[in-house]
Amino acid sequence: MGRPWNWRLLRAGHFMLDGGSMFGVIPRTLWSRMVEPDEMNRYRMQTNCLLLERDGTRVLVESGFGDKWTPREREIYCFQDRTVRDALAEIDVDPASIDHVFLSHMHFDHAGGTTHAEDGGDVVPSFPNARIHVQDREWQDARDNRTTMSGTFRPENMDPISDQLVLADGECEPVQGIRVMPVPGHTWGQQAILFEDSDGTLCFPGDLVPDVHHFHPSASMGFDMLPWDNMVTKKALFKQAMDGDWRLVLAHEMGPAVVTVQADPDHPGRCLPVAWQPAGDGSATCDG
Numbered sequence: 001m002g003r004p005w006n007w008r009l010l011r012a013g014h015f016m017l018d019g020g021s022m023f024g025v026i027p028r029t030l031w032s033r034m035v036e037p038d039e040m041n042r043y044r045m046q047t048n049c050l051l052l053e054r055d056g057t058r059v060l061v062e063s064g065f066g067d068k069w070t071p072r073e074r075e076i077y078c079f080q081d082r083t084v085r086d087a088l089a090e091i092d093v094d095p096a097s098i099d100h101v102f103l104s105h106m107h108f109d110h111a112g113g114t115t116h117a118e119d120g121g122d123v124v125p126s127f128p129n130a131r132i133h134v135q136d137r138e139w140q141d142a143r144d145n146r147t148t149m150s151g152t153f154r155p156e157n158m159d160p161i162s163d164q165l166v167l168a169d170g171e172c173e174p175v176q177g178i179r180v181m182p183v184p185g186h187t188w189g190q191q192a193i194l195f196e197d198s199d200g201t202l203c204f205p206g207d208l209v210p211d212v213h214h215f216h217p218s219a220s221m222g223f224d225m226l227p228w229d230n231m232v233t234k235k236a237l238f239k240q241a242m243d244g245d246w247r248l249v250l251a252h253e254m255g256p257a258v259v260t261v262q263a264d265p266d267h268p269g270r271c272l273p274v275a276w277q278p279a280g281d282g283s284a285t286c287d288g
């Protein structure tokens, strides 16, 4: 895969979703011990993104929920007043300098930050010089609004970027050193994004494993289009991660978002996350 990437974790803003929707078949008595629901049964989730840099090339993985929200939507989802552009500004990275954006899938909390509204109200690309990479299947489903959710595939996150798209068909390496791999279940066309740093492989599996509480095989979301496939895909990913010593970067984890995977000694066939900390040599940066 060539020379290792330098990377850092970007916290693009937190928001809240209904805990019952997030945990699917897991009863509230169990999930409410893992996360802290508010009085409306919602729990708080981060939108984690990655900035990769190598030889003058800048790559963003994911874009968060963006800022094109009505006051009513802000109330429902408790969106933090923060976007991935704020996270980039804090480290002096100009959005126009981003060469590639990789999206796991097109739901609003992953693709919403690809565009923003200008002062006049026009919605424009947030990364005007970037190619935007997503699976062809995901794009077609998003365009056709093929989902059980209302309002997760939003035209304002798609129309302005349609000229920037690079659509992938299955597993491939659209940019040298960055591999994408289908991880069907949450959507038909979701992809994981993989790359290497000097310590080995990192994998961003999107909403296949949104946070540390979704390591249990049954912990699919009510939003998943294919819960069975999601479970099968997740088990396969954990095996690959253990065999290859991968680190996973969890899209919605509020705490340490980079984890390794280990077999659960108490439950054969299940896996546990182990928080990863970077070595002190600065080879990789994990902020937050």
Ligand SMILES: [Zn+2]
Pocket (backbone or CB within 6 Å): 105, 107, 110, 186, 207
């Ligand atoms: Zn999603």
